[in-house]
Amino acid sequence: MDMDILQDYLPEARELLEKAQDDTLRLESDPGNDEVLASVFRAFHTLKGGAGFLEAENLVNWTHHLEDLLDKLRSHTLVVTGPMIDAILRGLDVIDDMLQQLASGENPAPGPEDLSSIIRQLASGTTPADPVQPILPACAAPEATLKVSQRATANGQAGLFLERADATPSPDTGSDEISAEEFEATLDALYGTQAPGYAPAPESQCAASDEISPEEFEQVLDQLYGDKAPGFGTDTSSKAGDLPVNTTPGNPPVASVEAAPAPSPAAAPSPPSQPAAPTAVRSSSGAQETADATLRVDAARLDAVMNQVGELVLLRNRLSSAIGSLGEENEDMLRIAREVDLTVNDIQSTVMRLRMQPCKRLFQQLPRVVRDASRQLSKEVTLEIVGEDVEIDKAVVDALSGPMTHLLRNSLDHGVETPAERQAAGKSRSAKIRVAAVHLGDKVRIEVADDGRGIDSQFVMQKAIDKGVISAEQGARLSEQEAVELIFRPGFSTNDQVTDISGRGVGMDVVKETVRKLRGRLEIQTRPGLGTSISMEFPLTMAVLPVLYLRLRREIYALPVSSIESLLDLQENRIHRMSGRTVYRVDGTEVVPIVDLGALLHERPLRLGSEPIEGVLTEHGLFMVSEVLGNEDSVVKPIDFLAEQNWYQGATISGKGNVVLILDANALVNHVLDHHDDQANSNMARKGAA
């Protein structure tokens, strides 16, 4: 197998496959759309053509059956039916499997025989429920002599006539497949057969009989042009549309020329006044193979560039820091440093754009997910997709495909009611699921919203207690929102029986974990009876992480800027104990848990009053630190020697050249919430001491 071709073929084939799936789904609602039919046909046709060069025989065969079916739909010989759409979609899944086999270096195995025969039966016009094969007329490969002639037709125009002088039937071939030799022999023998489309076919059509052999083609050219070439001399082409090619099998040729089996350039005289062919004489000077407008690049190479830019960013930070400590008199150095700074920023944003991909790639699979799941659950759903063009880091697109599918299945399974339930509740029978991507400054928000029954927080909490996810005591302290968010805890599933729709592999905890790993934020909003909306916010790029450096006594840590809402001076009178937790009253409405980094990281709580303390307010909690130092664009280096459950999302190298651990704000807050008793006790102890 040609690996170079394979590398080109796979991504392009996948694009075709995705488009074909989209188109097939469109056919379901718009079965007569010729443009879409042609597009799906072309997808199979093109996939087959490429697979032929890869010698992936089973993929060729598989796409051939689908191509055949689509050819009949395209020509309106057959009409699109529900079972056909099903078969085509399942056929696409098989192609997807085969492409995966190709990607792992295997030549694809044959497709499933049952589906293959369904597709073939559909293409033959019989329904799979009625598996009677149509009785085909015997396929004869007759011995024949070809006569080609050009003569006037009834309407006075020049016509090309193909005539077969004699035919002796030969035995049936019996099988669908034809060997190379048999094929050649058949072609040789079949010169005189009908050309469908030019004349009504008076005899049975044989599979091989409408093919042309190279020799026959040369004879046709001879007949048309003599020793001239197309584009020169007799202008047959301008009238091509009107020219009949007539074949009259079995009849004695009328005024025909007996054509030699081999090409004979001298068969007819030609007027000697043609301009010279430019082909063989002109040498184009200096022309080069024009570069492609787009280039496919191995993702690993892009990642390498991104890592190297990361190193460059860290070096830039160190350079700035070193020059900053040199003093002011060195103006040259300062200017160079500024320019390095700007250039590195430019490189960074360019590389970032290289990695951006439209959300379309992420959303493309969703109509199929909704279609399959809604059928399986007998629910009626319309899917609205917004913002396909919004671009986001490739890492997000790649990682989010499973979670998006899960969110939709989950919404269909648990959120959306049956049509009857919806009607009873005074809603439209058909539910609506909206998937949207919105660009918000340096972030992208992806949202999945339904207008289903919403999430019952009490029900969720009871389930979580029953399943041992939380204790009853913990449950009692949860706010309504916190209770709803229990669905993201590992081990939680509101269905007692794992359903085929949403209970597979990926769970809501995996969705949350994926979002966290992508440095995103996950939010859920639900209104009983009205619907649920889950939104995920991701930074535009994964290449660079802006961080805030913090000092905790003599150690430096970093917090991602994205998780920080504000900095504040701690006021002791705003620290309260509330239902067993130490919390901070930010303002009249916002009360958040306190995360004492001293207690967590040094096992020695920070003492308000006896040492400096500053507060960093994050989304879910207030962090107590010794001092806030400043921010910097950093690059995350993974740490692989820590336990799976830890409070760090990685490490970076500061401008001073030190390794700094980057704190995971969410993990820390969750730890505090889970161990609020210890925390509360230590806070009590601290307060007592102070």
Place this chain on the structure above:
Amino acid sequence: MGIDQVDKGIHILVVDDFSTMRRIVRNLLRELGFSNFDEAEDGVQALQKLHSRPFDFVVSDWNMPNMQGIDLLRAIRSDPQLKHIPVLMVTAEAKRENILEAAQAGVNGYIVKPFTAETLKEKLDSVFKRLQAAQGGQG
């Protein structure tokens, strides 16, 4: 006579909507010694390119969106500026109906997918033999 007499620097336009296929065709042509290519995604784009600079040969797919190969062929043959450019048609099947239609429209040759460099060479050989004979016939 045939392909051996052809200047390998001739400018070839490869027309196919599937970029993998364009690359395959280009690679095979390169194996035969040709080096000067341009590409177009469909008949419409091909015509634009054909009008923007001289080409000596067109290899076109049959089945393409926007403008099919056969329509591209007809457009070439009916354009006084382009009508002499030889066209090799790439098809999925050697369907007589289609090939005869193409022959009528003025195709110089056809080749059935998948093919090897050797097959391509044979096809080009017949095309160029005919062209050279046409030139020879003119003295």
